[in-house]
Amino acid sequence: MEKILEVLKTVARKKLLLIIATAGIAVVLVVFFGLKIFRRVFVATPEKAASIVTQALTISVPEGAYNRQKSFEIKRITLSNLHPQLSTVFVSEVYEVSPTDRIEEFAMRPVVIRYRLPKNLYLGEEYGNVKLAYIPNLSEPIYRTLGGAHIDMDESGAYVEVEAFHASVIGIIADVPQKQKLGLQLIKENSKSVEPVLLLVPDMDRNFLGFVPSTFKQEINLWDEIFPNRTIMYYEYPIVSTKSKSYMNGFRQFSRTSTLSSYLLYEAEKLAAELMRLKSLDFDILAHGIGGLIARLAVERHPEIRNVRKIVLVSTPNKGTNVVNPIYFGTLFFDKPSNIVATNFGLDRSIVDSIKSHLLFYLESIGPIYREISVSSQLLNLLGSPRKDIEYLCVAGNSPPMSINVKGTPIEIFYPELASEVGDGVVTLQSAKIDGVEFFVAEGSFFDCYLSSRFQEKIKTFLAYQPLKIPQYKAETYPEKVSGARESESIQKTTQSLQIKVPNSFTVAQFMKRTKTLQLQNAIDIFQVNSKILIQRDDGLYDIGSKLLYRGELRYAHVVSGKLGFFSDKSAVLYDGNRFSRVDNVNLLNNFVDVLVSDIGIFGVAKEKKLVFYKWENQWKRLADLPGEYAKFVDGDFPHLLTNEAVYVISSTDGSLKELLNSSQINAKGRSVDFTACVRKENLLILGLRSYSVVFYDLSTKAQFIVAEGWIDPIFMGFGDRYLFICGNSSALLFDQKSMNVKGEIHKFNGTLRKILPTAREVYALVDRRIEVYELPQ
Numbered sequence: 001m002e003k004i005l006e007v008l009k010t011v012a013r014k015k016l017l018l019i020i021a022t023a024g025i026a027v028v029l030v031v032f033f034g035l036k037i038f039r040r041v042f043v044a045t046p047e048k049a050a051s052i053v054t055q056a057l058t059i060s061v062p063e064g065a066y067n068r069q070k071s072f073e074i075k076r077i078t079l080s081n082l083h084p085q086l087s088t089v090f091v092s093e094v095y096e097v098s099p100t101d102r103i104e105e106f107a108m109r110p111v112v113i114r115y116r117l118p119k120n121l122y123l124g125e126e127y128g129n130v131k132l133a134y135i136p137n138l139s140e141p142i143y144r145t146l147g148g149a150h151i152d153m154d155e156s157g158a159y160v161e162v163e164a165f166h167a168s169v170i171g172i173i174a175d176v177p178q179k180q181k182l183g184l185q186l187i188k189e190n191s192k193s194v195e196p197v198l199l200l201v202p203d204m205d206r207n208f209l210g211f212v213p214s215t216f217k218q219e220i221n222l223w224d225e226i227f228p229n230r231t232i233m234y235y236e237y238p239i240v241s242t243k244s245k246s247y248m249n250g251f252r253q254f255s256r257t258s259t260l261s262s263y264l265l266y267e268a269e270k271l272a273a274e275l276m277r278l279k280s281l282d283f284d285i286l287a288h289g290i291g292g293l294i295a296r297l298a299v300e301r302h303p304e305i306r307n308v309r310k311i312v313l314v315s316t317p318n319k320g321t322n323v324v325n326p327i328y329f330g331t332l333f334f335d336k337p338s339n340i341v342a343t344n345f346g347l348d349r350s351i352v353d354s355i356k357s358h359l360l361f362y363l364e365s366i367g368p369i370y371r372e373i374s375v376s377s378q379l380l381n382l383l384g385s386p387r388k389d390i391e392y393l394c395v396a397g398n399s400p401p402m403s404i405n406v407k408g409t410p411i412e413i414f415y416p417e418l419a420s421e422v423g424d425g426v427v428t429l430q431s432a433k434i435d436g437v438e439f440f441v442a443e444g445s446f447f448d449c450y451l452s453s454r455f456q457e458k459i460k461t462f463l464a465y466q467p468l469k470i471p472q473y474k475a476e477t478y479p480e481k482v483s484g485a486r487e488s489e490s491i492q493k494t495t496q497s498l499q500i501k502v503p504n505s506f507t508v509a510q511f512m513k514r515t516k517t518l519q520l521q522n523a524i525d526i527f528q529v530n531s532k533i534l535i536q537r538d539d540g541l542y543d544i545g546s547k548l549l550y551r552g553e554l555r556y557a558h559v560v561s562g563k564l565g566f567f568s569d570k571s572a573v574l575y576d577g578n579r580f581s582r583v584d585n586v587n588l589l590n591n592f593v594d595v596l597v598s599d600i601g602i603f604g605v606a607k608e609k610k611l612v613f614y615k616w617e618n619q620w621k622r623l624a625d626l627p628g629e630y631a632k633f634v635d636g637d638f639p640h641l642l643t644n645e646a647v648y649v650i651s652s653t654d655g656s657l658k659e660l661l662n663s664s665q666i667n668a669k670g671r672s673v674d675f676t677a678c679v680r681k682e683n684l685l686i687l688g689l690r691s692y693s694v695v696f697y698d699l700s701t702k703a704q705f706i707v708a709e710g711w712i713d714p715i716f717m718g719f720g721d722r723y724l725f726i727c728g729n730s731s732a733l734l735f736d737q738k739s740m741n742v743k744g745e746i747h748k749f750n751g752t753l754r755k756i757l758p759t760a761r762e763v764y765a766l767v768d769r770r771i772e773v774y775e776l777p778q
Contacts (some may be wrong), residue, residue, distance in 0.1 A: 056160075057095045057170065058114040065107040071100040072167060077138075085141035090133070092118055094171035106330025108164035108369070113146075115172055122151070122158035125249070125508065126179040126710065128242035130160050134168035145173070147204065148367015150243035159241060163368050165326050166334065167687035179710050180244045183729075184274050185230040186690075188224050191629045191645070194609045195465040196282035196309050198227050201271070203289025203315075204365045205447055209234055223286070227463070231629060235274070235291070237267045240365050249508065250730055251752045257768070262379050264290060264372050268297030273729050273752050275305050277676070277715045280593035280630035281606065284463050285311045288450065289426065290366070290373055292316025294384070300384040304524070310391045311478040312459055315424055315446045315588060316384065318394075319431040321417055324366070328414045329359050346409050354402040354621040355411075355418065358425060359775055386437055393462050394439045396432035397424030397449030424449060465607065499704035500696050504746030506711045511734070511745040512763060512774040520546050522769050525557055526755050529564045530577040533757070533764060535771065541575075545577055550580060558597035559635045565597030572597040572616070588618060596633040600652045603639070605631045615655045624657055634678050636719070644674040648683060661685060666695055667704065679724065686724060688714025694726050694733070707742055708733055716757035718763075723776065725756045725763075730763075732756060734777060743777070 054074055061070070062266045075096045079087045082094065092115075099105070101450075113132060121130055133145045149162035160172065184199075187209070200223065202208045210222030223232050238247065254269065255261040271294055285308060287295040292313035299305050309560040311399065322328060333341065338352040345352075363370060372379045386392050399405070406412045407419035417423035417431075426446040434440050442455035449455060518535075525536040533544040536557060541550040541564075550573070557566040564575040572583040574597055588595065589606055596603045602616035611626040626645030639650040646662040660680075663673040668691065677688035685697040693709040708726070712733050718725040724735040730753050755766040763774040 005014065006726070021381065030463060042585065046377040050292060054095070056093060058112075058115045058116075058386065059097060060112040060114070060740050061107075061654075062109045062112070065109045065111060066153075067108070070105070073098055073100050073621055082135070083139070083141045086143060089143060089173055090171040091121065091130075091174045092709070094135070095171045096138075096167055097167040100155055104166060104335040106326060106334035106505060107165045108327050108330065109437065110165050110326070110539065111167070112161060113170060114159050114161045115166055115170065116156065117151070117158040117172070119157070119161055121172065121174065121380045122153075123177055123509075125246040125431075127151070127177065128180045128238065128244040129175045129177045130172050130245070131242055131540060132160055132162045132170060133173045134164070134170050136168065137262035138169060143173070145240070146362065147240035147365040148243075148369060150248050151245050152248055153245060165330070165363070174244065180238065180241070180247065181236045182238075182247065182291050183236060183270065183713060184233050185236045187221055187234060188230075189629065190229060190231045191627060192609065193229050193231055194467045194607065195227075195230045196284045197233055197434055198463075199232045199285045200232070201285060201287035201291035201295050202234065203291050204239045204362070205288065208288045208291075208314075208450060215236075222451075226460060235271055235294070237270075237294075239290075239367070239369065246508070249748065253730065257751050260378060260382070262372055263369055264379060265297060265382070267294045268301065269752055270552075270729060271295065272302045272305060273715070275299075275307060275609050276302070278630060279307050280605075280632050281307060282607070283308050286314070286459070286463075287311065287316065288314045289316060289446065290369065293318075293373070293379070296383055299387055299390060301382070303387070306389075309388055310393070311465055312393045312395060312431070312462065313434075314442075314450050315397060315427050315432055316394070316429045317373045318380070318434055319428075319429050320377055320380055321373055321427050321431060322415055323417050323426055324361055324363055324374050326363065326370070326693075329363065332411070332414065333359065345406075345411050347406065347411070350610070351406075354404050355406070355415075358400070358402055358404060359415075362426065386434055389625045391462075392434065392437040393459070394432050394434055394437050395442055395455065395458075396427060396429045396439075397444045397446055397448070398441050399427075399443075399445055400425035401445035401447050498696055498698045498701065499707045499740055500705045500707065501739065501741040502705075502707050503742065506708060506744055506746055508731070509745040511743065511747050511777050514772055514774050515762070516773045518544070518771040520771065523766055523771050525554075526757050526764055526771060527557065527559050527564050527758065528757055528759060529559060529575060529620060530562060533576050533759070534564065534575075550575070555560075556597070556633075558596055558598075558633050560596065560598045560633075560639045561637060562671075563599055567595050567597060572602045574599060583616075589614070589620060593630065594632045596639060596650075598639050600639065600650070601655050603633070603641075603650065603655065605633070605641065607631075613641065613657060629674075634680075636680055640678065640680060640681070642675055642678045644676075647675065647678055647680075650678075658709045660699060661687075665702075665704075666697075666706075668693075668695075668706065677714045677716050677726075679719050681719070681724070686717065686726070686735070688717070688726065708746075711746060716755070718758055720758035721760060723758045723763075725758060727753055727756055 052569045066165045077094045077096055115132060123129055128151060131145045132149050133143045135143050145166055146162045149160050151160050200209055212220040212222060251266050254266045285295045293316060295311055296461045299308050333356050337348045342349040400418045404418050405420040412419045416428050417426060422428055424446045440458055442449040443452040520535055522537055523535050527534045535542045536554050540548055540552055541546055541554060552568045554566040554568055566573055572587060592604045593607050593608045594605050604614040606612045611628045611631050612622060613624040613626055614620045615623050626643060628645040631643040634640040634642050641648040646659045648657040649660055666673045674690040675687050676690050679686050683698055683700040685699060687695045692713050694707050694714055696705045712731060713728040714726050716727050722738050724737060726733040729748050732747045749767050751768040753767055757764040762776055765772045
């Protein structure tokens with residue numbers, strides 16, 4: 001019995017040892033595989049790029065980012081392990097990216113961080129609703145966003161990507177879930193003003209837009225206080241904010257045809273298109289920092305822009321800046337003890353801390369744009385000479401922010417921008433100057449010099465406007481207001497609805513096939529007169545076979561009732577496809593915003609205190625004053641005039657105006673109903689709205705239908721017998737007039753779309769200054 005018990009005890013001991021051993025092995029395996037799952041290591045060398053892919057995070061280190069071999073460890077951190085105040089800020093898992101040697105270094109070339117988006121955070125191509133952020137210290141409730149990120153998609157789904165110069169704890173924070181605002185935005189409209197629109201083009205400092213916190217319900221704006229009589233707008237583009245997938249699609253299309261892949265050049269082309277679209281408005285531009293580079297590139301690369309009067313450039317790095325040099329910052333300041341740096345360079349420790357904070361903040365805010373404003377930037381070589389027909393003023397602050405001043409220290413050699421009376425913290429006074437342009441020094445830094453009273457008084461004087469005095473018509477027989485100019489056309493009302501077929505959603509697609517590109521380059525405009533395709537170039541009018549039909553500059557060209565009318569060398573010219581007829585010695589008024597030469601007369605619209613409609617009768621006869629901010633004549637079967645507030649038809653008998661529609665009749669639910677484009681086909685009006693939408697309006701029934709909200713910025717329209725194209729800056733929406741159907745695909749063009757002309761068999765598109773020919777869609 002005792003032997004049996006002993007055997008049993010021996011077996012029991014062995015089983016216990018086996019269980020313990022098994023459990024131990026299991027623990028080791030769990031730890032091992034847990035590390036494999038939650039921790040990854042990769043190595044980067046100076047000679048070769050390296051990358052690592054985890055489930056959500058991809059880190060790519062470019063060649064030359066570090067001057068020695070560098071290993072990194074990626075570790076996933078659950079939100080519960082973050083500081084309590086941060087656990088609700090981040091909306092996905094957080095990853096710690098740290099060097100295995102525990103030596104933090106600032107990369108000489110930025111590391112690319114790509115974070116795979118959860119499905120619930122990708123809202124569509126038009127949204128930039130997430131940002132990548134990092135936590136400098138896990139024990140503190142502080143995080144910083146990384147500017148210049150963009151959203152894109154590959155075969156694995158959507159992701160957000162950013163460039164950064166150092167490793168850290170990375171995660172996603174959510175932004176406002178709304179479609180990305182781009183282009184011209186309205187701060188305040190003053191339709192009665194005759195002064196030029198004040199257009200703000202900001203840098204990364206949003207305070208420049210002038211919004212002042214107020215306890216009152218009405219928002220206060222700094223620039224409205226300085227220029228109370230003006231319409232004020234600003235140009236919106238993503239710097240710190242995340243770029244949407246749609247934005248990146250447009251940027252990549254631009255980059256394929258541009259000599260330089262540049263965000264600032266891309267924005268300059270878009271701003272130029274906006275200025276040309278609103279050619280009936282005059283502008284004074286007030287630009288800050290890199291916004292000044294965008295403004296300069298827009299007007300100096302596009303001499304055809306004639307509606308910019310003056311430009312103020314505040315702290316614009318015309319010759320670049322050193323504050324974005326990553327090698328300087330990494331060598332002198334990053335992860336260096338402030339007291340040691342202060343001792344070596346003869347500075348107070350508090351100043352060194354301020355320098356670190358300021359330089360890192362600006363560099364991380366502007367993201368990849370840092371390349372475009374460095375002193376060695378290729379983009380700066382594209383800046384031309386100042387336009388002689390535009391008056392410039394250059395401004396810079398006289399002191400860096402945060403009491404920083406490195407004047408007389410070795411740091412000034414690397415960062416002259418940080419020396420008082422030499423720079424304002426971002427640019428030096430020398431970089432802000434342009435040869436031959438007036439220069440003004442304002443008190444303050446890059447971030448607040450525009451708030452100084454001396455600067456504000458200076459721009460009040462510089463941008464002062466004196467309206468032109470227009471001589472009155474001698475006979476004094478014209479009516480101040482044409483009978484019926486504000487009375488809607490009398491049309492019998494019915495209860496019929498407007499039957500427009502609209503898709504449930506829109507997609508961006510190439511629904512037209514390009515067949516060729518015409519050899520005749522450097523086109524300015526294209527027209528169809530009867531069956532002939534005509535091309536306007538700098539030196540005159542050509543047919544499609546490159547034959548010169550008319551030599552000379554064409555201005556205010558319109559095709560109405562099948563005839564091309566234009567103004568050239570003090571003559572009004574009309575072409576019917578066979579011969580040219582002309583009226584000589586027609587002197588244009590200086591404040592004309594558009595002119596129409598047609599077979600029923602010569603008309604002009606001017607911007608005075610109001611919009612003024614004129615007719616030529618051996619001199620300009622003033623026919624009507626019209627409300628509105630801008631106006632243009634509309635091509636079509638009959639002569640029409642479009643303002644931002646109304647559509648008029650011009651009488652073929654006496655040239656008077658009859659209003660067809662005004663903006664108060666559009667049911668747009670509180671959105672802007674400023675008209676931007678128009679075409680009329682019998683009783684159907686198709687109108688573009690500044691609120692990125694299109695209105696179909698039946699004149700006979702008063703029925704209306706709004707489509708494509710948020711999908712297209714309707715700048716102009718191209719129409720043929722069957723198809724109508726509603727066109728934005730680089731895209732077109734198709735409407736089939738026969739089936740009354742709006743196509744669900746939006747065609748994207750590879751460049752800036754300036755004109756589109758559908759004929760019976762094909763479509764001619766003026767893209768940049770080349771003419772592309774497409775097959776008509778089926």
